[in-house]
Amino acid sequence: MKPEWREDQPIYRQLRDKVAEAILKGSLQEGDALPSVRNIAVEMQINPLTASKAYQELVAEELVEKRRGLGMFVIAGAKDRLLSAERKQFLDEEWPTMVTRIKSLGLDIEELLKNAEREGGQE
Amino acid sequence: MKPEWREDQPIYRQLRDKVAEAILKGSLQEGDALPSVRNIAVEMQINPLTASKAYQELVAEELVEKRRGLGMFVIAGAKDRLLSAERKQFLDEEWPTMVTRIKSLGLDIEELLKNAEREGGQE
Amino acid sequence: MKPEWREDQPIYRQLRDKVAEAILKGSLQEGDALPSVRNIAVEMQINPLTASKAYQELVAEELVEKRRGLGMFVIAGAKDRLLSAERKQFLDEEWPTMVTRIKSLGLDIEELLKNAEREGGQE
């Protein structure tokens, strides 16, 4: 797995998002240890400090806890909390913006739906 | 009208988007003059240089032209060009991303779209 | 003013505390600009990144806001918010611990009071 970083966001933010997604998908279960800062830095080919910054964001969001000398672990309830927080964020902010945009572009709902099905083979 | 700027994009980009939106909505007709850089800077409470940068973007996109000594004007055909460009951008990039996001949150795209249609027939 | 850093806390935390104290004391008024990251780094003889970390803490606490391209500014209401937050922290956590400690050491209240007056010439 060769990580590729987008330019539109800082790397640490993207790494945070990757971990959050892994929690949502269940590939990181609650109670699981995250890869160590050093390991993930090597794997992702980034500076350990950058990786650490991503982890600190997760700690601040209370999705992950630090156990001193042991590492970082997914907090119990993290998945639920994350899911509801993201849904709220989506429904309150992202989707209304998107709806406005769709309308101002005069796009056809049916067409968008077909579009969504076409690419949505996976999941 | 107190403008509020988001943190996720530079101000000049957001101003550019506002103007583009105005063209799409028709509140800025083709041939209309844009507010002067100075005026809009005062009104939006931003640095004139920032306002100027927004206008330069619009010029680069060929939505607006500078008439020396007169100001900036919406180019004929701007609305159509803008509409098709934004539609392409939307369908190629924004919508697929949004679809992925909706699915990862376990939400129902069809329901969201139908709701959007029902609620705000006109924004 | 030659800054001296204690060993018991990271520098960025101590710098954050200095700024917070300046807000409490009023030497930094609401709306005032903080010294730039670079300037304070030079003045305090620390790395700009360390200074930046202190400022980011203050932003996270909503005591300070970033105005892009301009610098950091004390938010309106920062002083009040800070004062009540610190009082709460003190009364809920620090003081009860201190009381327990005083009792377990069997110290005399009157003596402590005299002590407090003696050093409390200022303020």
Add this chain to the structure above:
Amino acid sequence: MKPEWREDQPIYRQLRDKVAEAILKGSLQEGDALPSVRNIAVEMQINPLTASKAYQELVAEELVEKRRGLGMFVIAGAKDRLLSAERKQFLDEEWPTMVTRIKSLGLDIEELLKNAEREGGQE
């Protein structure tokens, strides 16, 4: 009894403090044996090495002595020595800091102390 560890101090220091407190309170009398490193490690859910480090601190402070093959025991005179050492530490360092803090928060030291006296005659 589920021990909870604060983040502001290393676990071994907090454990040392717990033992010292027990000596002050008399729940550990002079001559008493301390729980074995292994037992306390299990009970407190910490690494035995961490527990051992706490005990070593107590030995270094001459509050506790190791009797080979038998375990760790509270030294005669430990309580008095501890009491005077902690009082000195408290009056010289902790109390002055606390007084400064109370004043900077605009709170009334006398009132706080009187309240403390009235409420919990015994902790």
Add this chain to the structure above:
DNA sequence: GTGGTCTAGACCACT
């Protein structure tokens, strides 16, 4: 000018 990000490398405390 402003702050933000990243790197490379060092040192530290904790478990």
Add this chain to the structure above:
DNA sequence: GTGGTCTAGACCACA
């Protein structure tokens, strides 16, 4: 082993 902190120096976007 773990994460945290700091430095020195670079580059970038924004106003």
